[in-house]
Amino acid sequence: MTSDIFININNKKSGWVYGYSWLMWIFTILIVFLIQLITLDDLFLIYKDQVQIIDYGRLILHPDSTWALTWQIAEEKPILIWSYLGPLIAEMSYHLGGQYGLGSRIAALIGGMLAATMAFGWLKSRNVPLYATYMLSLALLIDPLFVLSQRIGRMDSWVMALCFASCWILRSVSQKNLKINIMIAGGLAIIAGLIWPSAVFLYPLIFLELLNQKQVNAYKKSFFSWRLFFRKLGFFSLGAFIVGVVLLIPIWESLVTIFRDMFTMITRNINSTEGSSTKLLALFDYQVWLKLIKAYIKTLSIFFPILAILAVFSKREKGLLIATLLTIATIFATLVYELRALYLLPYFMVLSSGLYLNFKNILLKRLSNFGLFVLVMWAVAVSLIFKTVMANGSDSASHQERIFEIANSSIGPGEYKVFLGFNYEFYFAGRSLDWQLYSPYVKYEYDAEGNWISENKYAPEDKFVELLSKMDYAIFAENEVDNDLVKQIGNSGLVYSDDLVMKKDNNQFQNATINRNKEIILHYLMGDKTNNSFILFSRKPTNYEKKLNSKPEPAISKISRDQFNF
Numbered sequence: 001m002t003s004d005i006f007i008n009i010n011n012k013k014s015g016w017v018y019g020y021s022w023l024m025w026i027f028t029i030l031i032v033f034l035i036q037l038i039t040l041d042d043l044f045l046i047y048k049d050q051v052q053i054i055d056y057g058r059l060i061l062h063p064d065s066t067w068a069l070t071w072q073i074a075e076e077k078p079i080l081i082w083s084y085l086g087p088l089i090a091e092m093s094y095h096l097g098g099q100y101g102l103g104s105r106i107a108a109l110i111g112g113m114l115a116a117t118m119a120f121g122w123l124k125s126r127n128v129p130l131y132a133t134y135m136l137s138l139a140l141l142i143d144p145l146f147v148l149s150q151r152i153g154r155m156d157s158w159v160m161a162l163c164f165a166s167c168w169i170l171r172s173v174s175q176k177n178l179k180i181n182i183m184i185a186g187g188l189a190i191i192a193g194l195i196w197p198s199a200v201f202l203y204p205l206i207f208l209e210l211l212n213q214k215q216v217n218a219y220k221k222s223f224f225s226w227r228l229f230f231r232k233l234g235f236f237s238l239g240a241f242i243v244g245v246v247l248l249i250p251i252w253e254s255l256v257t258i259f260r261d262m263f264t265m266i267t268r269n270i271n272s273t274e275g276s277s278t279k280l281l282a283l284f285d286y287q288v289w290l291k292l293i294k295a296y297i298k299t300l301s302i303f304f305p306i307l308a309i310l311a312v313f314s315k316r317e318k319g320l321l322i323a324t325l326l327t328i329a330t331i332f333a334t335l336v337y338e339l340r341a342l343y344l345l346p347y348f349m350v351l352s353s354g355l356y357l358n359f360k361n362i363l364l365k366r367l368s369n370f371g372l373f374v375l376v377m378w379a380v381a382v383s384l385i386f387k388t389v390m391a392n393g394s395d396s397a398s399h400q401e402r403i404f405e406i407a408n409s410s411i412g413p414g415e416y417k418v419f420l421g422f423n424y425e426f427y428f429a430g431r432s433l434d435w436q437l438y439s440p441y442v443k444y445e446y447d448a449e450g451n452w453i454s455e456n457k458y459a460p461e462d463k464f465v466e467l468l469s470k471m472d473y474a475i476f477a478e479n480e481v482d483n484d485l486v487k488q489i490g491n492s493g494l495v496y497s498d499d500l501v502m503k504k505d506n507n508q509f510q511n512a513t514i515n516r517n518k519e520i521i522l523h524y525l526m527g528d529k530t531n532n533s534f535i536l537f538s539r540k541p542t543n544y545e546k547k548l549n550s551k552p553e554p555a556i557s558k559i560s561r562d563q564f565n566f
Contacts, residue, residue, distance in 0.1 A: 021130055025120050025137070029113045032141060035384050040105050040151065046400075049339070050090075050153030051427040054104055055437075057091025060084045063254055067417065067436035069427065073463045079261045079441050080254060085247070086155030086195040099432045100400040104153035111157030112150045116141035118164035119346070123353055125171040132356035132372065139375045140349050142383040145301035145342050155196045156342055162192035163202040164346070170209035173232075182232050183239030185210075190240040194247055197262075201330060201343035204323035205350070210236060211319065288332050295341040300382050303375040307355070308348035310371060314364055315354040324351065399502075404429040406500050410536055411435070411473055419467070419474040422457070423534060426475060438467065461488065468492030471539070475500065478533040489537055497538040 055069040059078055068078030081087075090104040097103015120137040124130070140146060149156045166188040173181045189206050192199040213228055251258060296302055312321060324347040331340045352375075355368040407429040411418065418435045420426055430437045442457050458464040468474060469492040476485065478499075 021124075021134070025117065025134065028134075028138060029116060029141065032138075032384070033109065033113055035388060036109055036147070036150075037106070039388050040102060040109065046101060046424045046427060047152040048422070048424050050101060050104055051424045053087050053153065053155060054090045054094050054101075055427075056081060056084070056087035057089070057094075060088050060251070061091065063251075067438055069420070069424075069437060069439040070441040071438050071467075073440050073458065073467060074460055076463065076467070080258045081197070081262055082248070082251065082255075082258050083194050083197045083199075084251060085191065086158060089155060089158065089195075090153060099404070099428050101153065101428045105151060108150040108153050108155065108157050111155065111161055112141060112146065114161035115157045115164060118161050118168055119349060122164050122168040122171060123349075125168055126350075126353065127357070128353045129356050132353060135372050135376050136349050136353055139304065139372075139379050140345060142379040143301050143304060143345060144379065144382045145296070145299040145338065146345060147383045147387075148299060149339060149342055154339065156198065156339070158195045159192050159199045160202065160346060162188045162195065163199060163206060166192070166206050167209045170206065170232075170236075171212060178232070179235055182235040183242075186236035186239030186241075187243035189236075190244045191247070194244075198340075198343060201327050201340075202346060204326050205346060208319050208323050285332075288336060291336045292328075292331075292341055295336065295338045299338050299341075301341075301345070303371070303378050304345060304348040304352070307368075307371045307375055308351040310368070311351045311353075311355045314361075314368075315357070317351070317354055320347075320351060320354070323347070400425075400428060402502060404432065406502070407433060407435075410498055410500055411538075416472040417470060419471045421474070421476045421480065423475050423477055438471070458485075458488070464488060465491045468494060473497070473539070474537040475534050476537070478535050481535055494537040494539060496535070498536040500534040500536050502533065 052069050059065055059068060059080060063080075065078065070079040071077075072079055089107050093103035093107035094101065095103070097106055116137050119140055120133060123133040123136060128136070146157070166185040169181050169185040169188070173185075185206070189199075189203065192202070210232055211229065213224060248255065293305075296305055324344070327344065327347060331343070334340060352372075355364070356372075403425050407426055411433070413433045414435075416435050417438065418426075418430060419438045420430070422439060424439070427437060440457060465488050468489060471492070471494065474489065474494055
């Protein structure tokens with residue numbers, strides 16, 4: 001019944017709700033922002049994506065840096081990327097947000113507000129009924145998968161915001177403002193690509209809007225002019241070129257290196273276990289589809305795809321369907337995982353909006369409205385209600401304080417070369433203590449079950465040992481230290497120094513059943529479990545020898561201490 005009221009208001013193009021729709025929307029996103037802000041620090045685990053993106057930004061500001069979290073062991077250098085604007089936002093927000101890493105999460109959250117707002121304007125320009133525009137934009141804003149990308153400090157939300165803005169401008173353009181507006185749209189599209197490379201997944205949507213001529217040919221809606229299309233394409237390309245050249249000037253001297261590194265990055269993000277012919281047939285491989293479906297199930301983002309599928313079968317928009325399939329094929333050519341699947345959410349949103357244009361079937365109308373209601377209520381329940389309740393008592397700041405205490409007492413401040421391996425929990429503490437941090441940039445592939453694996457994380461071995469021989473310290477998770485790694489550490493000249501043991505947080509571990517439920521129900525919103533013990537190696541014994549006589553040696557390591565005496 002509520003939806004019928006909104007429909008009538010929208011049809012009359014009058015009333016308070018329609019006239020003040022933007023005020024309603026701004027009020028909504030402010031409420032959502034405040035609720036998410038309350039629970040933004042409950043993720044104990046520091047995700048690789050968050051710290052790598054921040055470190056990319058640090059490299060932009062300090063291009064001569066000789067250390068990085070994306071260190072190429074074989075090439076003995078950091079990897080550089082041309083999409084530097086997103087990392088720059090992350091690095092600047094890190095400095096503004098304090099030493100615990102909340103700044104980049106807040107920046108991503110702000111990007112999410114902008115993305116949903118641009119989606120709201122874009123759907124309105126597509127003449128989607130107001131109630132559907134509002135609820136679909138809200139569903140995107142609080143979709144569990146979209147929320148996850150923001151909570152781990154990724155820049156995907158900013159990419160979506162700029163791509164949606166480009167689509168909105170292209171959809172709204174008229175003959176009077178054709179030239180300048182389309183150039184702006186082109187500029188926004190290239191900025192999105194310079195925010196993060198994944199913008200390529202949304203470019204088919206922008207191209208689809210570039211093909212649209214309904215606003216320009218107001219009196220000839222069925223007439224398509226190739227002349228007009230190429231004119232628009234020319235202005236779009238000119239705007240993209242001008243903005244692109246201007247924004248590449250700051251990294252101009254490093255472009256050759258950046259393009260070489262981007263080639264490396266792209267090849268390492270493509271499923272190299274499959275040949276070209278297999279990739280072309282991926283759209284017909286049910287196992288790859290199962291991986292994609294699993295990604296939405298695991299992240300609890302299950303109703304947007306269902307509503308989009310209903311839209312495909314009830315209202316076939318050929319151009320939009322082709323763009324969606326093209327993007328799916330591109331994703332299938334890479335490693336299919338949760339944060340690749342994220343980039344299909346905009347397609348689901350636009351496909352679903354077609355359900356609410358020109359209802360011809362009463363049953364379909366009711367089913368569509370019910371589906372939209374379920375979609376929004378599910379997102380509200382998972383992202384706002386359940387998340388807030390289950391986050392009660394969690395505090396990642398106290399966890400990071402403990403990490404900082406351990407780092408400060410075991411190594412202390414100074415420009416020490418510290419090999420972190422893949423222990424990203426120590427990144428923010430290390431930055432605060434002026435450490436030079438190293439972590440390998442590795443190549444991932446699929447295992448038989450479709451999970452990401454990397455069997456050669458420290459390859460080539462001779463280069464790895466050479467790198468370790470230059471380190472003052474190295475920190476490895478206790479469960480990662482096997483016989484092979486012990487041998488390589490010994491060959492580098494590093495020796496066992498100390499056990500770094502995290503104290504279990506009582507609120508986090510007080511109830512195993514509750515923790516298990518979190519792991520199952522909200523795994524991707526609550527984060528993985530953190531490591532609770534690490535092993536510190538150093539160029540020479542440090543604090544451990546001094547403390548050895550004053551306290552019992554902790555029996556943490558699974559490998560005998562004798563193996564550390566090289």
